[in-house]
Amino acid sequence: MNARMGLVEVGIIVLFGSLLGPGPAALAATNESVVGSPHDLCTGAATACESCHGPADASGSFLWAREVNTGGGAFSGLKARCYGCHDGSVTSVGSYVFSTSASTYSHVVTPLATGETPHGDDCDRCHDPHDDSNGKFLIVAADADVCSDCHQTGECDHPKEVLTDFPHLRAWDPAASPEVTGTRLWNAGGTAVVSSGAAYIKCETCHAPHGARTPELNAMSTTGSAICINCHS
Numbered sequence: 001m002n003a004r005m006g007l008v009e010v011g012i013i014v015l016f017g018s019l020l021g022p023g024p025a026a027l028a029a030t031n032e033s034v035v036g037s038p039h040d041l042c043t044g045a046a047t048a049c050e051s052c053h054g055p056a057d058a059s060g061s062f063l064w065a066r067e068v069n070t071g072g073g074a075f076s077g078l079k080a081r082c083y084g085c086h087d088g089s090v091t092s093v094g095s096y097v098f099s100t101s102a103s104t105y106s107h108v109v110t111p112l113a114t115g116e117t118p119h120g121d122d123c124d125r126c127h128d129p130h131d132d133s134n135g136k137f138l139i140v141a142a143d144a145d146v147c148s149d150c151h152q153t154g155e156c157d158h159p160k161e162v163l164t165d166f167p168h169l170r171a172w173d174p175a176a177s178p179e180v181t182g183t184r185l186w187n188a189g190g191t192a193v194v195s196s197g198a199a200y201i202k203c204e205t206c207h208a209p210h211g212a213r214t215p216e217l218n219a220m221s222t223t224g225s226a227i228c229i230n231c232h233s
Helices: 002-020 024-028 077-086 223-229
Strands: none
């Protein structure tokens, strides 16, 4: 009788374990590279998923369990969820992405008013918050020609992959105060900015997906052809 009861108890424990889902060690063995990434905010016995999601007190189809910050109504959809951490309450990294300044621009997203946005139309056009294997949680390789994964090079007639040291202003930092705008040159792979000497023209020499100065996502102002004169003068 005791042996049978012991088997029943073991069975119940296994059943509940399977319902609760995998623990941190099991998650780490999957492709969910959020484990150990900057988005892994778990503490104690919590899993990486519980940093943002939870079955209790959660909202919407994302089972979102964190605060949503609309930036006073400026953001909706996934962007409001991202800003809930990137507003400085958890991190200030990438804060310029959420600038509401009339002179600062980011790549267009199309969140629905309800905040329940179809996959691929919001911040997830370029980012996957669960996978940092490419860096910056990008869904493609994180290099300075990332634009060309969607925007074919035929749409641009300015030469790329040219070795030059032309730009007068080569620093670019929209998070600086005052912000610094210039046109950056890159190493051959487009993975690092080269601050002096000859280096390569890439998409992100003249453009910036976030913190740009024009609706066309130029890294510098086009007033008076400033971005052109920075090299061609």
